[in-house]
Amino acid sequence: QKEVEQNSGPLSVPEGAIASLNCTYSDRVSQSFFWYRQYSGKSPELIMSIYSNGDKEDGRFTAQLNKASQYVSLLIRDSQPSDSATYLCAVKEGRRALTFGSGTRLQVQP
Amino acid sequence: ETGVTQSPTHLIKTRGQQVTLRCSSQSGHNTVSWYQQALGQGPQFIFQYYREEENGRGNFPPRFSGLQFPNYSSELNVNALELDDSALYLCASSLEVSPEPYEQYFGPGTRLTVT
Numbered sequence: 001q002k003e004v005e006q007n008s009g010p011l012s013v014p015e016g017a018i019a020s021l022n023c024t025y026s027d028r029v030s031q032s033f034f035w036y037r038q039y040s041g042k043s044p045e046l047i048m049s050i051y052s053n054g055d056k057e058d059g060r061f062t063a064q065l066n067k068a069s070q071y072v073s074l075l076i077r078d079s080q081p082s083d084s085a086t087y088l089c090a091v092k093e094g095r096r097a098l099t100f101g102s103g104t105r106l107q108v109q110p
Numbered sequence: 111e112t113g114v115t116q117s118p119t120h121l122i123k124t125r126g127q128q129v130t131l132r133c134s135s136q137s138g139h140n141t142v143s144w145y146q147q148a149l150g151q152g153p154q155f156i157f158q159y160y161r162e163e164e165n166g167r168g169n170f171p172p173r174f175s176g177l178q179f180p181n182y183s184s185e186l187n188v189n190a191l192e193l194d195d196s197a198l199y200l201c202a203s204s205l206e207v208s209p210e211p212y213e214q215y216f217g218p219g220t221r222l223t224v225t
Contacts, residue, residue: 042218043198043217044216046213095165095206096166097143097158097168098145098153098155098214100153102150102151102152
């Protein structure tokens, strides 16, 4: 049984701070990793994908992957109130379906 | 906008009825995956279609069935609706070309309420 674990939150950070979201996964054969952002009542929106160990940066977002520790994280720099949402971590093996965590709710306080 | 569309947006059905949800994938994508998302949970995988054939299935009973058409659009059918089927149903499309992993893009979802 593949599992993806996330702290449900809420994680509360002040505007302009760095938000750090964490995710662990149980299946060592997982090959690709994704972060989705989901606003209340909306569908998930892909914000980052990462396939290799290390860091991957895209604007204010940095994804970090450590396959040995089975750990993936998302950093959001200069957090804005518009970043307030639920962040879903998902893992994938090859062409198989995504396995999602239950999400971390982020609140950015103005 | 991902280019993935779903219809209808909202739907209210009675227990025991049947429902069909529809999805049009992003242009050029050959794979459609369906997910069920209950309130406060992450999406749960229902099944995936690749080139009109079911290519994987999650832990859902046979009353959940689907189709993929030659234009790669897809349908999700649910028979004998139960109250617990109330959820947001999400369709995601991707271009799956082995062995590379590809990103999945979600449509806006269909909110199903079973009373």
